[in-house]
Amino acid sequence: MKLKSQDNLVLFAVAACAAALEALIVSLWAAGGPGGAFLLGMDRFLILSHAYLFAACAAIYLMGRRIIRPIDAILEGITLYGQGRLTHRIPHSKIQELDELARNLNRMAARLGEVDAMKNDLVANVSHELRSPLSAMESYVKLLLEEEGFSKRARENLRRVDGNLVRLRLMVEELLDAAQIESKTLKLETHTLDLCRLLRDVVSLYEPLAAEHGLRFELLPCEKGLTLFADPAKVRQVLGNLLDNAVKYNRPGGSIAISAKPEGSAMSISVRDSGGGIPAHLLDSIFERFRRLPPTPGTAKVRGAGLGLAISRGLAHAMGGTVRVRSEEGVGSTFELILPAGGEP
Ligand SMILES: Nc1ncnc2c1ncn2[C@@H]1O[C@H](COP(=O)(O)OP(=O)(O)OP(=O)(O)O)[C@@H](O)[C@H]1O
Ligand SMILES: [Mg+2]
Structure with missing residues (x-):
């Protein structure tokens, strides 16, 4: 069975409380000899041990939460970065090492976001610049195909060139669309x-x-x-x-x-x-x-x-x-x- 970190925390607190209780009984026994509980008086012994147990449980639970919360936030951040949500930022933590880890991950995500934007700009610019000469070449080949005087073989080859130019232009247009969708700069006329x-x-x-x-x-x-x-x-x-x-x-x-x-x-x-x-x-x-x-x-x-x-x-x-x-x-x-x-x- 896979436990969530919160479940682990409860188990950890229960185990630590049991250990604390045992330590208390042993220390009382050691302080007062084999009849320690009777030396203190049974009611004082019970009040003291319960208070000590409660304080230990609360302290352990709070300490555990302080550690586990930022770890959960870091895990969530890493999962979101894996899904490409690079604008997410992991909250700062009061624990120095975890805070340092969160800050480094945030810096990494910001840098990845910049690289992603640069890649989008590059793809958008290159495909935009390629589109015009490709369209021109396509039109010229189409004009040539309308002319008389080409051998059957030459005409066949021109058709192949035309087909490949169309494919290339469509691919370039797809790349341009993909870049514009990603950078949210796509213009719509709805x-x-x-x-x-x-x-x-x-x-x-x-x-x-x-x-x-x-x-x-x-x-x-x-x-x-x-x-x-x-x-x-x-x-x-x-x-x-x-x-x-x-x-x-x-x-x-x-x-x-x-x-x-x-x-x-x-x-x-x-x-x-x-x-x-x-x-x-x-x-x-x-x-x-x-x-x-x-x-x-x-x-x-x-x-x-x-x-x-x-x-x-x-x-x-x-x-x-x-x-x-x-x-x-x-x-x-x-x-x-x-x-x-x-x-x-
Ligand atoms: N109708 C379909 N039936 C079966 N598989 C499909 C169908 N449509 C898409 N696919 C599968 O999904 C994949 C992705 O489709 P997609 O249209 O994104 O790319 P593509 O057809 O390979 O290339 P292009 O960028 O030219 O469209 C295809 O390669 C194919 O394996
Ligand atoms: Mg397809």
Whole structure:
């Protein structure tokens, strides 16, 4: 059985009190000889021993609490730092060594916070600077592809360059989003959106991709008048990530269904796939940055940076919602985007 420090403290106090009582009896016995209790008088002996026992218990308990409280605070601080909550500060202690330890841990967390902010700035600046030349290169390659006179082979190569430029630009944009979400500098343009229209747009964009992979893709009936209060570009981005995954991690001949329904004062948009599913113990970890599940025979060749879901959840949180998942191995997964409902369309 694992005991908490408070339980340990009580046990410690009880054990120490028993030892103190024994010491008292022995010392009285030693002072007065074998009949010490009788020499003092039985009533005085009992009063004295009880008072001594009570004082010893109280002193031991208070001393123990003084030591254990700051240790608990330090343990809590270390746990929070491990979870990335680097703005937490461990309270000072009256015990010099523990106070020194708390101060050093606080200094370490502050320094880690600075390094983290520097890393975010670097990623944000580099990806921001890379975006413009990449977009320009993409446009030039697209212009070249519109021209006549290229051999079939040259055209094929240009298409490959175009495809890779698009991938690179999307990756750079994802990195920029991730840095902005983390540094809380993401700018949103939120307003009321017609949910069914938005879903129809997204579906028409992803239908060709699903068809290319031989997947059935359906938009379940959408109740008219449903609205969202969100940034349309960011909602498309999140749904794009979820649909991209539903295509990538599906099985041959599988299906994807997208649907929407009200959920209290929010809206829930579900993307259900018939892929291999995700083991229950890994469901939380897929939202961590750069986290990809161990490849299975069906997913070994699937490419990805492991950023899509982390960014999607970050964007949903920034808009006052979240992304959650249910999954059954061998049956498929359902990702749900929850966002605040809007007013009248
Ligand atoms: N629908 C799904 N079915 C099964 N596994 C999934 C599904 N969606 C995500 N995963 C697992 O979660 C991991 C993280 O997904 P995420 O979208 O963050 O990254 P990615 O798809 O690998 O890369 P990218 O940054 O290009 O999106 C994936 O690598 C995959 O292992
Ligand atoms: Mg993905």
